[in-house]
Amino acid sequence: MQKVEFKSGGETLSGVYIRPENASGDVPIVVMAGGWCYTKEVVMPHYAKFFHDIGCATLYFDYRNFGESSGEPRQHLDPWEQIEDYQNAFSFAETLDGIDIARSGYWGISYSGGHAIILNAIDPRAAWTISTVPVVDGFQTMRRCHGERRYAELLKVIAEDRKNRYEGKPSARLAMSPESDPSKEMSSWPFPHVYAGFMGIKANEAPLHEHWNTVESVELLLRYVVKPYAERIIETPAMVALAKADNITSADLEVEIFNAIPCADKELAVVRGVDHMSLYTNTDHLGKIAKVQADWLGDLLKRI
Template sequence: MATFERLDYTFHTLGEICAADLYLPVSTAEGPWPAVITGPGFAGVKEMLIPSYAQSLATAGIACLSVDFIGFGASGGTIRQDIKPFDQIQTLRDGLACLENDDRFDSKRLGVWGTSLGGAHSLVIAAEEQERIKAAVALIPHISVATPGVMERVGLGIPIVRDLFWRTLGYAPATMAVTGESGERAVMTTDGAVEWIGQVTKEAPRYRNEVTLASLLQMVGYNTKGYARRVRCPLLAICAVDDGITPASRIHDAMDGMANVEFVDFEGSHFGLFGESLGETVRLTTEFLKKHL
C-alpha cells in the first residue's frame, strides 16, 4: 500500500510558472497536515536527491512541496541555467504562500529544508519568515564563497565582465560546466561531484550540466552567515567534516553557540554525505521536522 502520493503542482512566481512536486501523506490521519517547502541545490532540479526526503516526510505525515527554480527543469523562464539566489528565495516565499492558503495544510505548522544552495536558502527563509516558519533543516548549507579562490581557479574574472557586457547588447549568456573532473573548467571538480551527478541525474532528464557565468558572480555575493545568526526556530544543521565545497568549519562558525541549533556532523565529503549516509540524513531530517511541526 502506498504511503504517499506525488502530484504535479504549479504556481506563479517572478512573472513565470514554477513547476513543483507536491508530496502528500496518504496513510496517516486526514489533514490539515504540517507542510514544508524545499528547492534543489546548485543548478539542480527537483528530481535529484529531493524525492528520498520528500517521500519519507510524506510517509511520516508531513506534506512537502519541492520546486524547480525559474530557469531550471520544468519551470518557465526565458534565460535558462541562471542562478539568482534572491529570486530563488522569492520563489520559495511564493510557494510558502500557496501552502499557507491551502486548506489541506496547517498554516501554523510550516517548515523549510534544503541541501547545499537549497540549504542556504532555507536559512534565509527561516530568518526572514519567523512568523511563518516553525522549523528548518539545512544540510551542508552554503555559507560563503572564498572569493579569490573560486575566481582564480576557474579564471572567470575577465570572462564574466565580457559576458555581462555582451548580455547588455542582447547576446545569450555564456555558460560553463557545473561539474567536471579535476583540472577541467567547471564550478565543482572535487568531492566526487562527477560521479554523484552521474548517479542522481538518471531520474532527472531535465538536468543540464551548465550554468551561466553570471551565476558565479551572484554566488560570490551571497553570504548567509548573518541570516543564520538570526534564525530563531528549531534548526537542524547537518555537516560533512571533509566537505570541500561547503566546509563544515564555515557552517559551525556561522551557528556555533546558538541554543536553537542542533548540529550533526558526518564523516565524508560534500556529495559523499548522500552515499552511505543518505538514509541516516533522511531519518534525521524526518524525525526533526516531525518533532517540531
C-alpha cells in the same frame, strides 16, 4: 503524489505535492528546493520519504529557469529569485486543504541550504527550517574550491562575461563541473566526481538536469553571504546538518554559521562517514542525514 503549478516572479513553476498515506486532519508541510542546477527529481524525493514517515506532507519544485518551470535565461541561478520562488511555494502551500501551515517550514540542501537559513530570518511564516550541507559564503567557497591561481582565472571569465553582457550579449554558458581534468575546463564546481555523480542521477532519476549554468550565476554566487541572516534568527527553530569533513561547502564555514545563530532552539548534526557528494550518490549516506533531520523535526512538531 500530485503534480502542481504555481506562479512566482511572473513565471510558472512546476512542483510535486505529496501527502503522506493514511494522514488524517491537517498535517505540516515541508517546502523543499534544491541546490546548484537541480531539478526537483534530484535527491529530494528520497529526503521527502523520511518526512512522510513522520506525518508531514512535502512540496518540492523546480526553480524558475530550470526543469519543467518556465523562465529565461535557462540554467541561470539568481539566489534572491530562488528565495522568492521558495516563498511563493510556501504561499501556494497555504492554499492547500489539509495543511497545518502554522507548523510548516523550509528544507534546503547545498546552495538551498543557505537559502533555508535566510528564509528562517526573513519569512515570519516559517515555523522551523532545516539546512543540509549549506553553501554559506560564495566568495570563500569559490576561492577554496578553485584554489588561488584558478580562482584568478575564474574572475577573468566573469569580467569578460560582464563586458559582453554590457554589449548586449547573453551571459555565456559555463560547465557546472568538468568531465575530467579541471585544469583543462573552467567550471563552477571544479570536481570531476560531481560531474560523474550528477550524470548518474540524470540517467536514472532526473533526465531534465542540465550540467551547465550561466557565468553570471557564479558572479552572483560570489556576493552570496548567509551570516548576516543567521544572526537574525532569534526565535525560529533551526537545524543545520553537516557531512563531516565536507570539502566542497566546507564544514568549518557551516559550523561558523551555526554558531552565529542566537536562537537557543537549534541543532547541529555532524554526520560521520559521508561527504557532500555521497549524499547524492549513496542512498544509505543520504538516509543517515535524512533520518537525523526527520527525528529532530518529529520531536519539534510535538512541542510546537
